[in-house]
Amino acid sequence: MTILGDIFILIGSLFLFLGSLGIFRMPDVYNRLQAGTKATTMGAMSLILGVGFLNTGFLVKSIVIVLFIVLTNPISSSTIARASHKSGVPLVKKSVVDVCKDNVKKGEV
Amino acid sequence: MILTLSFVLIGLAVLFSLIRLFKGPTVFDRILAADTLAVITTALLVLMSLLFSRVIYMDVALVYVVLGFVGVVVVARYLEGGL
Numbered sequence: 381m382t383i384l385g386d387i388f389i390l391i392g393s394l395f396l397f398l399g400s401l402g403i404f405r406m407p408d409v410y411n412r413l414q415a416g417t418k419a420t421t422m423g424a425m426s427l428i429l430g431v432g433f434l435n436t437g438f439l440v441k442s443i444v445i446v447l448f449i450v451l452t453n454p455i456s457s458s459t460i461a462r463a464s465h466k467s468g469v470p471l472v473k474k475s476v477v478d479v480c481k482d483n484v485k486k487g488e489v
Numbered sequence: 490m491i492l493t494l495s496f497v498l499i500g501l502a503v504l505f506s507l508i509r510l511f512k513g514p515t516v517f518d519r520i521l522a523a524d525t526l527a528v529i530t531t532a533l534l535v536l537m538s539l540l541f542s543r544v545i546y547m548d549v550a551l552v553y554v555v556l557g558f559v560g561v562v563v564v565a566r567y568l569e570g571g572l
Binding site: 386389390392393394396397399400401403404409412413416417420421423424427428431434435437438441442444445448449452453455456457459460462463464466467469 | 491492494495496498499501502503505506508509515517518520521522524525528529531532535536538539542544547548550551554555558561562565566568569570
């Protein structure tokens with residue numbers, strides 16, 4: 381159980397670091413959302429479950445926190461992406477397709 | 490050993506997010522960096538709860554993640570214009 385908790389904590393902190401590095405390095409708001417939110421969700425989930433494995437008295441509360449993070453973090457990511465696309469933040473030059481462009485013109489997003 | 494390495498990695502993550510928070514070209518970058526900082530702070534509070542063996546930091550982390558989510562959603566909806 382201790383080795384499992386250590387591995388989970390290490391994987392979680394590594395994913396938090398990689399997600400933050402993606403936020404620092406990516407060229408665009410949407411790429412930063414894509415890199416940041418998914419990796420940060422995975423990292424926080426793994427780290428909190430690892431803490432719950434290391435100290436078994438914390439396991440129920442850590443599962444509650446993990447459930448809340450998994451339920452709410454994609455909602456905040458989607459809200460930020462919707463708001464930034466609706467208020468006209470341009471995509472990066474190398475991006476291929478913008479599916480929602482016509483919806484913005486008609487005001488239907 | 491594992492805890493030291495984990496704290497170093499999380500510190501670097503906080504540093505990169507803070508750089509994006511100060512430097513971000515649009516306001517949505519700053520909101521995204523603030524959201525990421527809220528999640529990283531939650532993980533750090535849970536890790537502190539393991540380090541100090543106190544269960545109260547778990548409750549603090551739960552309240553912190555709820556307030557961070559509500560703040561991010563409210564600010565994004567306000568900037569969209571639909572609040």
